[in-house]
Amino acid sequence: xxxxxxxxxxxxxxxxxxxxxxxxxxxxxxxxxxxxxxxxxxxxxxxxxxxxxxxxxxxxxxxxxxxxxxxxxxxxxxxxxxxxxxxxxxxxxxxxxxxxxxxxxxxxxxxxx
Amino acid sequence: xxxxxxxxxxxxxxxxxxxxxxxxxxxxxxxxxxxxxxxxxxxxxxxxxxxxxxxxxxxxxxxxxxxxxxxxxxxxxxxxxxxxxxxxxxxxxxxxxxxxxxxxxxxxxxxxxxxxx
Numbered sequence: 001x002x003x004x005x006x007x008x009x010x011x012x013x014x015x016x017x018x019x020x021x022x023x024x025x026x027x028x029x030x031x032x033x034x035x036x037x038x039x040x041x042x043x044x045x046x047x048x049x050x051x052x053x054x055x056x057x058x059x060x061x062x063x064x065x066x067x068x069x070x071x072x073x074x075x076x077x078x079x080x081x082x083x084x085x086x087x088x089x090x091x092x093x094x095x096x097x098x099x100x101x102x103x104x105x106x107x108x109x110x111x112x113x
Numbered sequence: 114x115x116x117x118x119x120x121x122x123x124x125x126x127x128x129x130x131x132x133x134x135x136x137x138x139x140x141x142x143x144x145x146x147x148x149x150x151x152x153x154x155x156x157x158x159x160x161x162x163x164x165x166x167x168x169x170x171x172x173x174x175x176x177x178x179x180x181x182x183x184x185x186x187x188x189x190x191x192x193x194x195x196x197x198x199x200x201x202x203x204x205x206x207x208x209x210x211x212x213x214x215x216x217x218x219x220x221x222x223x224x225x226x227x228x229x230x
Binding site: 031044045048055091103106107109 | 146150155156157158159160163165204206208210216217218219220221222223
């Protein structure tokens with residue numbers, strides 16, 4: 001069964017450093033998402049991406065964040081200058097023609113020291 | 114903006130028994146989708162069940178069923194014949210059916226379910 005994959009599973013970085021989180025969505029999906037979950041809190045929407053552009057973003061998704069689909073398979077989230085409060089689990093999700101059904105990856109745990 | 118509330122931070126159930134997890138939501142929209150996601154200790158988000166707001170019939174997936182009360186804006190999950198593998202964090206989520214409202218999922222705070230042998 002096709003699935004969303006994410007790398008790395010755990011990333012440790014120093015405050016102020018740039019990180020890139022990678023996702024490989026399900027191959028025939030066209031809609032891509034990033035969510036984050038700070039430990040012990042609810043899952044929060046960051047951004048959605050369709051047709052090579054951002055279709056929606058939350059107030060969390062400020063200028064420090066960017067997304068890209070550099071090739072036909074990868075979908076990346078870049079944080080330019082990480083802060084301590086960026087420490088969280090980051091989930092990638094994708095959806096196909098059944099737009100209401102989003103499939104989540106296993107997540108990347110980001111730890112900012 | 115839509116909000117989703119899960120008022121039970123923790124629930125427990127005996128193996129083989131039935132448990133109901135509660136969820137309420139607030140929206141001014143008439144058409145939307147509601148979901149229950151399961152997050153086991155691995156932290157992967159797994160879709161358990163989906164309900165379309167325009168359908169009056171409650172969704173059912175094997176041992177999982179929902180009680181959808183649109184007027185009350187309530188969407189509870191019933192797990193029958195609970196199994197040890199059902200132990201997880203359960204999130205209720207909302208998605209607008211209107212493309213102009215975007216396709217983001219809005220999640221509740223989660224309910225941690227413990228299944229006792």
